[in-house]
Amino acid sequence: QDCADKSSPCVNSSALYLNWRRKLEDQQKRMDKSDEAIISLSRALQSREVRDSQSRLVSTLKPQNVTECSSGVTAWRHYPWVNWHDYRERGMLRNVTYNKQRNNTILKVEFHSQLYQGTSTKCSEYSFKFDGQECSQPAPISMSNTKYTGGGGSNFFPAEVSGFCNATSRGPLQSGPLSISVYINDPCDGGDAVTGKYYNGRVTSYILVKEYCP
Numbered sequence: 646q647d648c649a650d651k652s653s654p655c656v657n658s659s660a661l662y663l664n665w666r667r668k669l670e671d672q673q674k675r676m677d678k679s680d681e682a683i684i685s686l687s688r689a690l691q692s693r694e695v696r697d698s699q700s701r702l703v704s705t706l707k708p709q710n711v712t713e714c715s716s717g718v719t720a721w722r723h724y725p726w727v728n729w730h731d732y733r734e735r736g737m738l739r740n741v742t743y744n745k746q747r748n749n750t751i752l753k754v755e756f757h758s759q760l761y762q763g764t765s766t767k768c769s770e771y772s773f774k775f776d777g778q779e780c781s782q783p784a785p786i787s788m789s790n791t792k793y794t795g796g797g798g799s800n801f802f803p804a805e806v807s808g809f810c811n812a813t814s815r816g817p818l819q820s821g822p823l824s825i826s827v828y829i830n831d832p833c834d835g836g837d838a839v840t841g842k843y844y845n846g847r848v849t850s851y852i853l854v855k856e857y858c859p
Contacts, residue, residue: 714858725851730841740826743854755807758850763837770830771806780810
Protein backbone atom coordinates (compact mmCIF):
# COMPACT_ATOMS: atom_id res chain seq x y z
CA GLN A 646 0.00 0.00 0.00
CA ASP A 647 1.15 3.52 -0.74
CA CYS A 648 2.07 5.13 2.57
CA ALA A 649 1.96 8.57 0.99
CA ASP A 650 -1.84 8.53 1.26
CA LYS A 651 -2.41 9.98 4.74
CA SER A 652 -6.17 9.46 4.61
CA SER A 653 -5.90 5.66 5.16
CA PRO A 654 -3.85 3.40 7.47
CA CYS A 655 -0.45 2.62 6.13
CA VAL A 656 1.19 -0.77 6.59
CA ASN A 657 4.79 -1.03 5.51
CA SER A 658 5.34 -4.66 4.56
CA SER A 659 9.13 -4.24 4.51
CA ALA A 660 9.16 -2.98 8.09
CA LEU A 661 6.95 -5.87 9.21
CA TYR A 662 9.22 -8.35 7.51
CA LEU A 663 12.34 -6.89 9.07
CA ASN A 664 10.74 -6.88 12.53
CA TRP A 665 9.63 -10.49 12.10
CA ARG A 666 13.09 -11.41 10.89
CA ARG A 667 14.78 -9.85 13.95
CA LYS A 668 12.42 -11.70 16.31
CA LEU A 669 13.11 -14.95 14.52
CA GLU A 670 16.88 -14.40 14.75
CA ASP A 671 16.63 -13.55 18.46
CA GLN A 672 14.62 -16.69 19.06
CA GLN A 673 17.14 -18.75 17.12
CA LYS A 674 20.00 -17.29 19.19
CA ARG A 675 18.19 -18.20 22.40
CA MET A 676 17.62 -21.70 21.09
CA ASP A 677 21.29 -21.98 20.11
CA LYS A 678 22.38 -20.90 23.58
CA SER A 679 19.98 -23.42 25.12
CA ASP A 680 21.37 -26.16 22.88
CA GLU A 681 24.93 -25.19 23.82
CA ALA A 682 24.02 -25.32 27.52
CA ILE A 683 22.44 -28.76 27.09
CA ILE A 684 25.47 -30.03 25.17
CA SER A 685 27.86 -28.60 27.75
CA LEU A 686 25.87 -30.17 30.60
CA SER A 687 25.76 -33.50 28.78
CA ARG A 688 29.52 -33.42 28.24
CA ALA A 689 30.09 -32.55 31.90
CA LEU A 690 27.89 -35.43 33.03
CA GLN A 691 29.62 -37.82 30.66
CA SER A 692 33.02 -36.67 31.87
CA ARG A 693 31.95 -37.12 35.48
CA GLU A 694 30.59 -40.59 34.74
CA VAL A 695 33.88 -41.50 33.07
CA ARG A 696 35.87 -40.22 36.05
CA ASP A 697 33.63 -42.10 38.48
CA SER A 698 33.92 -45.25 36.40
CA GLN A 699 37.69 -44.91 36.27
CA SER A 700 37.83 -44.36 40.04
CA ARG A 701 35.75 -47.49 40.63
CA LEU A 702 37.98 -49.46 38.29
CA VAL A 703 41.13 -48.24 40.04
CA SER A 704 39.69 -49.10 43.45
CA THR A 705 38.93 -52.65 42.31
CA LEU A 706 42.38 -53.12 40.82
CA LYS A 707 44.29 -51.63 43.75
CA PRO A 708 45.52 -54.26 46.23
CA GLN A 709 43.27 -54.41 49.25
CA ASN A 710 44.46 -53.91 52.83
CA VAL A 711 47.99 -53.01 51.81
CA THR A 712 48.28 -49.25 52.26
CA GLU A 713 47.76 -47.09 55.32
CA CYS A 714 49.38 -49.61 57.62
CA SER A 715 51.63 -48.09 60.26
CA SER A 716 54.32 -50.17 61.92
CA GLY A 717 53.22 -51.76 65.19
CA VAL A 718 49.98 -53.20 66.60
CA THR A 719 46.99 -52.20 64.46
CA ALA A 720 44.33 -54.37 66.14
CA TRP A 721 43.98 -56.84 68.98
CA ARG A 722 41.39 -58.93 70.82
CA HIS A 723 41.28 -60.67 74.19
CA TYR A 724 39.25 -63.88 74.77
CA PRO A 725 39.07 -64.82 78.49
CA TRP A 726 37.59 -67.84 80.32
CA VAL A 727 37.33 -67.67 84.12
CA ASN A 728 37.78 -70.92 86.07
CA TRP A 729 37.69 -73.02 82.90
CA HIS A 730 39.41 -76.40 82.88
CA ASP A 731 39.76 -79.35 80.53
CA TYR A 732 40.98 -82.91 81.20
CA ARG A 733 41.45 -84.06 77.63
CA GLU A 734 44.86 -85.18 76.41
CA ARG A 735 44.19 -84.92 72.68
CA GLY A 736 42.14 -82.57 70.53
CA MET A 737 41.02 -78.96 70.47
CA LEU A 738 40.96 -77.14 73.81
CA ARG A 739 39.70 -73.70 72.81
CA ASN A 740 38.59 -71.98 69.60
CA VAL A 741 37.98 -68.32 68.78
CA THR A 742 37.18 -66.37 65.63
CA TYR A 743 39.31 -63.31 64.94
CA ASN A 744 38.43 -60.81 62.18
CA LYS A 745 41.79 -60.11 60.54
CA GLN A 746 41.96 -56.51 59.36
CA ARG A 747 44.52 -56.64 56.53
CA ASN A 748 46.15 -59.09 54.15
CA ASN A 749 49.73 -57.96 54.71
CA THR A 750 49.79 -58.11 58.52
CA ILE A 751 51.30 -60.75 60.79
CA LEU A 752 49.52 -62.16 63.85
CA LYS A 753 50.92 -62.77 67.29
CA VAL A 754 48.86 -65.25 69.31
CA GLU A 755 49.16 -66.09 73.01
CA PHE A 756 47.49 -68.76 75.13
CA HIS A 757 47.76 -68.23 78.89
CA SER A 758 46.53 -70.84 81.36
CA GLN A 759 47.46 -73.11 84.25
CA LEU A 760 48.93 -76.47 83.25
CA TYR A 761 49.29 -79.79 85.05
CA GLN A 762 51.20 -82.99 84.28
CA GLY A 763 50.58 -85.81 86.73
CA THR A 764 52.94 -88.53 85.53
CA SER A 765 56.70 -88.36 85.29
CA THR A 766 56.88 -90.43 82.09
CA LYS A 767 54.21 -88.47 80.21
CA CYS A 768 54.11 -85.14 78.42
CA SER A 769 51.62 -82.86 76.71
CA GLU A 770 52.11 -80.64 73.68
CA TYR A 771 50.14 -77.44 73.16
CA SER A 772 49.92 -75.81 69.74
CA PHE A 773 48.03 -73.20 67.72
CA LYS A 774 46.17 -73.84 64.47
CA PHE A 775 44.69 -71.35 62.01
CA ASP A 776 41.62 -72.55 60.12
CA GLY A 777 42.69 -76.05 61.17
CA GLN A 778 46.27 -75.72 59.91
CA GLU A 779 49.50 -75.25 61.83
CA CYS A 780 51.53 -72.15 61.14
CA SER A 781 54.26 -72.60 58.51
CA GLN A 782 55.71 -69.08 58.37
CA PRO A 783 57.78 -68.31 60.25
CA ALA A 784 57.34 -71.61 62.20
CA PRO A 785 54.80 -73.78 64.06
CA ILE A 786 53.64 -72.35 67.39
CA SER A 787 53.87 -75.07 70.04
CA MET A 788 55.15 -75.94 73.51
CA SER A 789 55.57 -79.22 75.46
CA ASN A 790 54.88 -79.67 79.16
CA THR A 791 56.88 -82.38 80.91
CA LYS A 792 56.95 -80.83 84.38
CA TYR A 793 56.28 -83.30 87.19
CA THR A 794 57.31 -82.83 90.81
CA GLY A 795 55.73 -85.77 92.60
CA GLY A 796 51.96 -85.51 92.25
CA GLY A 797 49.28 -83.34 93.73
CA GLY A 798 48.50 -79.70 93.18
CA SER A 799 52.16 -78.73 93.26
CA ASN A 800 52.41 -79.75 89.62
CA PHE A 801 50.21 -76.84 88.53
CA PHE A 802 52.02 -73.85 87.11
CA PRO A 803 51.11 -70.85 84.95
CA ALA A 804 52.32 -71.14 81.38
CA GLU A 805 52.15 -69.36 78.04
CA VAL A 806 52.16 -70.63 74.46
CA SER A 807 52.85 -67.81 72.00
CA GLY A 808 54.33 -67.00 68.64
CA PHE A 809 53.99 -65.14 65.33
CA CYS A 810 52.28 -66.37 62.18
CA ASN A 811 51.59 -64.95 58.72
CA ALA A 812 50.97 -68.13 56.69
CA THR A 813 50.00 -71.80 56.85
CA SER A 814 50.49 -74.55 54.29
CA ARG A 815 47.42 -73.15 52.51
CA GLY A 816 49.06 -69.77 52.01
CA PRO A 817 49.17 -66.32 53.68
CA LEU A 818 46.57 -65.49 56.31
CA GLN A 819 44.03 -63.30 54.51
CA SER A 820 41.82 -60.57 55.90
CA GLY A 821 38.42 -61.57 57.22
CA PRO A 822 37.15 -64.13 59.77
CA LEU A 823 39.90 -66.49 60.91
CA SER A 824 39.45 -69.53 63.17
CA ILE A 825 42.23 -69.71 65.79
CA SER A 826 42.42 -72.84 67.94
CA VAL A 827 44.57 -74.23 70.74
CA TYR A 828 45.20 -77.98 70.54
CA ILE A 829 46.68 -80.49 72.96
CA ASN A 830 48.47 -83.70 72.02
CA ASP A 831 50.33 -86.46 73.89
CA PRO A 832 53.54 -87.15 71.94
CA CYS A 833 54.90 -89.26 74.84
CA ASP A 834 52.41 -92.06 74.16
CA GLY A 835 49.79 -90.92 76.60
CA GLY A 836 49.52 -88.02 78.99
CA ASP A 837 48.08 -87.06 82.37
CA ALA A 838 47.18 -83.45 81.68
CA VAL A 839 44.82 -80.88 83.13
CA THR A 840 44.54 -77.45 81.54
CA GLY A 841 43.02 -74.56 83.48
CA LYS A 842 41.67 -74.44 87.03
CA TYR A 843 41.87 -77.56 89.21
CA TYR A 844 41.95 -76.55 92.89
CA ASN A 845 40.52 -73.59 94.79
CA GLY A 846 41.25 -70.04 93.72
CA ARG A 847 40.43 -68.14 90.60
CA VAL A 848 42.18 -68.86 87.31
CA THR A 849 41.57 -66.88 84.12
CA SER A 850 42.73 -68.58 80.95
CA TYR A 851 42.74 -66.57 77.75
CA ILE A 852 43.77 -66.25 74.14
CA LEU A 853 45.21 -62.91 73.06
CA VAL A 854 45.50 -61.99 69.37
CA LYS A 855 47.57 -59.03 68.19
CA GLU A 856 47.80 -57.88 64.57
CA TYR A 857 51.05 -56.24 63.53
CA CYS A 858 51.94 -54.21 60.46
CA PRO A 859 55.39 -55.09 59.09
